[in-house]
Amino acid sequence: SQQGEEDPQALSIQEGENATMNCSYKTSINNLQWYRQNSGRGLVHLILIRSNEREKHSGRLRVTLDTSKKSSSLLITASRAADTASYFCATDGTSGSRLTFGEGTQLTVNP
Amino acid sequence: DVKVTQSSRYLVKRTGEKVFLECVQDMDHENMFWYRQDPGLGLRLIYFSYDVKMKEKGDIPEGYSVSREKKERFSLILESASTNQTSMYLCASRPQGYLNYGYTFGSGTRLTVV
Numbered sequence: 001s002q003q004g005e006e007d008p009q010a011l012s013i014q015e016g017e018n019a020t021m022n023c024s025y026k027t028s029i030n031n032l033q034w035y036r037q038n039s040g041r042g043l044v045h046l047i048l049i050r051s052n053e054r055e056k057h058s059g060r061l062r063v064t065l066d067t068s069k070k071s072s073s074l075l076i077t078a079s080r081a082a083d084t085a086s087y088f089c090a091t092d093g094t095s096g097s098r099l100t101f102g103e104g105t106q107l108t109v110n111p
Numbered sequence: 112d113v114k115v116t117q118s119s120r121y122l123v124k125r126t127g128e129k130v131f132l133e134c135v136q137d138m139d140h141e142n143m144f145w146y147r148q149d150p151g152l153g154l155r156l157i158y159f160s161y162d163v164k165m166k167e168k169g170d171i172p173e174g175y176s177v178s179r180e181k182k183e184r185f186s187l188i189l190e191s192a193s194t195n196q197t198s199m200y201l202c203a204s205r206p207q208g209y210l211n212y213g214y215t216f217g218s219g220t221r222l223t224v225v
Contacts, residue, residue, distance in 0.1 A: 033213050040221070042115075043154075045213030088154070089156055090214075098144070098169070099214060103153035 005102050006089055010109040019076040021105040023089030024069075030092045032065055033099065034074050035061075046074075079109045093100045114138075117217035118200050130189040133222050134202030141207045143185035143216065144168075145177065148199040160185055192224045194199050 007022045023032070031050045035043040049056045049065045049072070056063045063074040076083055086106050090099040120160035128219030136143065141223040144159040145212055152210075166177050174196060178186045185204075199221050205216035 022186075031211075035216075040199075040219070041215070042216035042218045043203075045215065046169070048211070048213050098156060100156075100160055101146075101154040103151070 006105040010106045023072045095107045132187040133171040136204040140204035142201045142205045146201045
């Protein structure tokens with residue numbers, strides 16, 4: 001079953017704008033991760049946030065985690081056309097070493 | 112950089128054929144995974160492995176089997192390919208101590224069964 005659910009399913013913005021994607025999940029987690037997938041390719045790991053962390057930064061990426069609401073957000077600042085891709089959240093549950101992925105947000109950044 | 116290599120980017124097979132999808136990683140990772148990705152269904156876990164000769168069923172193992180005879184190689188086998196197994200197949204690996212690591216994915220194999 002899909003643990004994470006991303007919102008929105010699709011997002012279209014102009015270059016230079018910020019993009020925010022949200023993820024909700026259902027059960028307890030050890031960590032939450034965000035991945036990017038360019039069309040027809042494999043996923044690339046972007047950032048991992050542990051359950052005891054509230055915010056994490058990596059370059060133009062900012063991730064927040066609210067375990068009380070079982071939700072996370074990914075913010076991409078100053079977006080570029082090259083950021084056009086699908087973005088997935090994935091949760092690492094407490095029961096074992098496997099990730100459960102959401103269905104992704106398709107981000108389009110228009111030049 | 113860790114590399115996960117999937118043997119084929121595109122594959123076309125006939126219904127009823129036995130199909131082998133190969134995945135090799137070069138960083139001595141203990142954990143390896145096979146997912147399939149379909150529009151509207153996201154990524155679904157087929158099988159995973161914690162170590163050589165170890166395997167665990169994921170969410171959708173029916174119609175598939177796996178083999179892990181060496182640590183670096185994890186093979187997915189479609190015993191008798193069917194058209195509903197047309198999909199993108201993604202292999203991934205991760206070291207032990209998983210709480211601190213993400214997956215490294217291969218580039219994917221797009222399988223079409225005709």
